[in-house]
Amino acid sequence: MKILGTGSAFPKKTVTNDDLAQVMDTSDEWIRSRTGIERRHIAVEETTTSLAVEAARLAIDRAKVSVLDIDLIICATVSPDYIFPTLACEVQAAVGASRAAAFDIGAGCAGFLFALSTADAYFSTGKFHNALIIGAETLSKMMDWSDRSTCVLFGDGAGAAVVSAEGNQLLSMVQGSDGAGGMALKCNNRPVSNLYRQLGAQNYSYTEMDGSAVYKFAVRTVPMAVSEALEQAKTAVDDVALFILHQANRRIIEAVAKRLRQPLEKFAMNLQEYGNISAASVPALLDQVLREKRVKNGDRIVLAGFGAGLTWGACVLEMQVEE
Numbered sequence: 001m002k003i004l005g006t007g008s009a010f011p012k013k014t015v016t017n018d019d020l021a022q023v024m025d026t027s028d029e030w031i032r033s034r035t036g037i038e039r040r041h042i043a044v045e046e047t048t049t050s051l052a053v054e055a056a057r058l059a060i061d062r063a064k065v066s067v068l069d070i071d072l073i074i075c076a077t078v079s080p081d082y083i084f085p086t087l088a089c090e091v092q093a094a095v096g097a098s099r100a101a102a103f104d105i106g107a108g109c110a111g112f113l114f115a116l117s118t119a120d121a122y123f124s125t126g127k128f129h130n131a132l133i134i135g136a137e138t139l140s141k142m143m144d145w146s147d148r149s150t151c152v153l154f155g156d157g158a159g160a161a162v163v164s165a166e167g168n169q170l171l172s173m174v175q176g177s178d179g180a181g182g183m184a185l186k187c188n189n190r191p192v193s194n195l196y197r198q199l200g201a202q203n204y205s206y207t208e209m210d211g212s213a214v215y216k217f218a219v220r221t222v223p224m225a226v227s228e229a230l231e232q233a234k235t236a237v238d239d240v241a242l243f244i245l246h247q248a249n250r251r252i253i254e255a256v257a258k259r260l261r262q263p264l265e266k267f268a269m270n271l272q273e274y275g276n277i278s279a280a281s282v283p284a285l286l287d288q289v290l291r292e293k294r295v296k297n298g299d300r301i302v303l304a305g306f307g308a309g310l311t312w313g314a315c316v317l318e319m320q321v322e323e
């Protein structure tokens with residue numbers, strides 16, 4: 001597998017911690033010290049589809065591939081605009097990739113890692129050659145804005161990558177899930193209600209989280225998954241040039257850095273600007289570090305995601321970039 005191009009997109013509207021403090025019982029000091037988040041981008045005009053399409057178009061342009069050569073589109077999202085059709089099919093129609101098979105996967109904040117791994121598995125059949133993979137979310141619509149313990153943490157955005165079956169950039173991939181812990185981070189769908197079981201009008205359901213359980217899960221699981229991915233890739237942790245972790249919370253990233261005995265400077269971060277954007281965070285941050293030229297040719301980097309499911313994924317990539 002080789003990454004040919006990446007892109008990202010965010011809503012225009014930014015909302016600072018002080019903006020939130022004006023409408024709910026919170027403070028910049030609480031949010032910043034507990035999470036590192038300073039602001040987030042919140043959709044007003046945008047949708048999950050429009051953000052995904054914008055990120056996809058940038059990735060396709062930079063990859064310099066014809067849309068007709070894209071034969072696979074996989075979107076990772078927990079906040080699609082429709083239950084069906086899938087986000088991937090909406091993106092396919094918008095970019096004109098009419099020869100692609102398109103589908104979504106749901107793996108929470110580890111979604112992009114799962115999408116990357118799925119594309120790799122499709123490539124290994126020999127029948128697929130170029131994939132567009134996307135993480136895109138509008139989590140703001142899934143929040144209970146009267147629940148300060150969740151709504152201040154999340155934001156909206158999208159990240160995309162065009163990957164090809166040529167090349168050997170993906171050195172290892174580790175994935176896992178713990179469904180038994182899943183209720184720590186959930187959002188109900190509509191309950192069964194029909195002619196034979198009438199529940200009447202239902203309110204929408206919103207994101208509910210046991211923050212401390214998710215925190216402990218992340219701090220325990222991410223270093224383990226990263227170490228396993230490094231071992232599979234026969235790469236020493238000190239030889240990793242950059243770590244791109246899911247951007248949930250600065251304290252989680254600091255704890256992972258400490259457990260891996262690595263300096264925090266090797267951990268890219270943009271959660272201060274975007275908050276937690278779930279499946280979009282890893283591809284959007286990958287796009288950012290590539291555009292900032294923080295990655296050199298031959299660098300080994302680690303991507304890691306973790307979240308709802310509970311689910312996690314980590315991989316080691318050997319980067320090929322034009323200097």
Ligand code: UT7
Nearest residue numbers: 025026027030034109148149152211212214215248249307
């Ligand atoms: O993609 C994965 C998604 N999830 C995560 O990454 C979440 C992981 N968990 C965390 O990052 C942390 O658990 C949080 C940041 C969510 C919470 O931090 P904490 O240090 O565990 O705080 P807490 O939940 O123990 O709450 C401490 C206090 C409580 O008040 P009392 O009961 O001690 O009086 C909360 O009511 O902080 C209060 N609180 C707030 N205060 C001001 C909760 N939310 C807020 C808020 N502003 N927004």
